[in-house]
Amino acid sequence: MISNDIDRVVCSRARDIVNYCGFIMRTTISFRDGNWQKIVLKYGEAMWLRVRDKFEVRNGLPDHKLQGFVISTMQRLFRTWKAQLHVIYSSYENDKDRLSHRPEDVELDDWKHLRNPLTGEKETPDKIWEIQHTRKNINGERVWLDPQSEQIHGQLQQLVVEQQSEEINNPMTSDEILSSVLGVRLGYFGGKGYGKKPPKKSQTQQANIEASVSSTVESMRQEMQLDIERKLQEEREQMAADLKRQMDQDLQKKLEEEREHMKGEVEKIF
Structure with missing residues (x-):
């Protein structure tokens, strides 16, 4: 009763x-x-x-x-x-x-x-990036995995704010925002920055020599970067698994x- x-x-x-x-x-x-x-x-x-x-x-x-x-x-x-x-x-x-x-x-x-x-709305690209590229330190504070991730987050955040402006009739999708910041960028040549143009014919021989050295260095850099990314991914997966297990419990x-x-x-x- x-x-x-x-x-x-x-x-x-x-x-x-x-x-x-x-x-x-x-x-x-x-x-x-x-x-x-x-x-x-x-x-x-x-x-x-x-x-x-x-x-x-x-x-x-x-x-x-x-x-x-x-x-x-x-x-x-x-x-x-x-x-x-x-x-x-x-x-x-x-x-x-x-x-x-x-x-x-x-x-x-x-x-x-x-x-x-709470809202049913998908998180914005900058929020997703922050979740995926930060971790908690010993004080329980979220810190960036590396400076580059923090820099990319700033670019994503700025673009998200711009796209939310009422003056934009056709805002970019989340995928377009990510592609704009992380994808191939127009006017960006060979790691030299925006607005750079290919060398003239008279510069080709010197450029080839430099390219040979740069290629070796770049190969080593990529291997190191892949190794770092692999370790970071393993750490993120472990943290995600631990978090999911705790939340499930x-x-x-x-x-x-x-x-x-x-x-x-x-x-x-x-």
Whole structure:
């Protein structure tokens, strides 16, 4: 039974009621409908009526009391479920892998919508770059993996701000922004900088000699760079794996706590 001032329930099938609330919520709502308040406005009435029709409520419990309990329960389950799905979504590095690992009980359009756990919007290129190219130091502060990554972030951030200007009718996509900063740049010749032109014919012989030496040096530099990048990638993958494992454990613990809490509330109604 449920009192007038305590929104809790007690019965032998408490877990069944909580699970049914979760089932109705997951099979009814869409993340594309917006936040929980908008979802309740659209589906709240239908969802709680399905729960009311499923279980027999004794002791003359008022409908508004049961409705409040059902909606409150679904809200808690909604937040936990969405956060858990976002962890799964974010554990993959590209959209192709994310789409190929879509949970069976999540619609494709909803799965694509799970980009930011609060807004559903995809992070901007500068934010993604910052996440991928920083790590936490011993003080828990995020630091850049190298100066070059920080410099690139500044360029990405500036371009993102420019593209968000209302004066731009056709802003660049995230891929176009990344390509603009990281891709092949027009007017950039042989590492000499912007505006440089190829050597004239009279300079060819000297240029060939310099090129031979530069080629050897460049080859060594590339090998060193690849080795550094490989080590950094291994470190990022390890950190990502550790973070995902910790988040999974925290979410699982939170889910169990929510279930126990819901069980206690349900047992007070029936």
